[in-house]
Amino acid sequence: MPHDGAIIFGDLVGKLDVLEVACDKCGRKGRYAVARLIEQRGRDAKAVDFLAEITADCPKIATPKSAFR
Numbered sequence: 001m002p003h004d005g006a007i008i009f010g011d012l013v014g015k016l017d018v019l020e021v022a023c024d025k026c027g028r029k030g031r032y033a034v035a036r037l038i039e040q041r042g043r044d045a046k047a048v049d050f051l052a053e054i055t056a057d058c059p060k061i062a063t064p065k066s067a068f069r
Contacts, residue, residue, distance in 0.1 A: 009034060009050075010043035021051065025060040 012019065012034045019037065022029035041050065055061055 006046040006048050008044050008046055009038045009041065012047075013038070013043075019047070021054065023055065023058060023060070026058055028058070030054070 016034050019032045019034055020029070021032065037045070037050065
C-alpha cells in the first residue's frame, strides 16, 4: 500500500523497538512499543497521524490561529 512518503509503523520494524516522542515546548514525553502500535493501529498506519493524535491537546502546540497573535 503506498504511503505518500510518510513513515509508517511497518517501516520501523527491525529498526526501532520503542518510539520515543518528546515535546520541547511543553516537556511532555513518552515511549511507545512499535509492536504494540502495530497491533493497535496497523502496520500501514502513518506515524505522523499518531503524532497529531497524541499532541492534539497540547496547550503549546502552534496552530495557524495562534501563530499570528
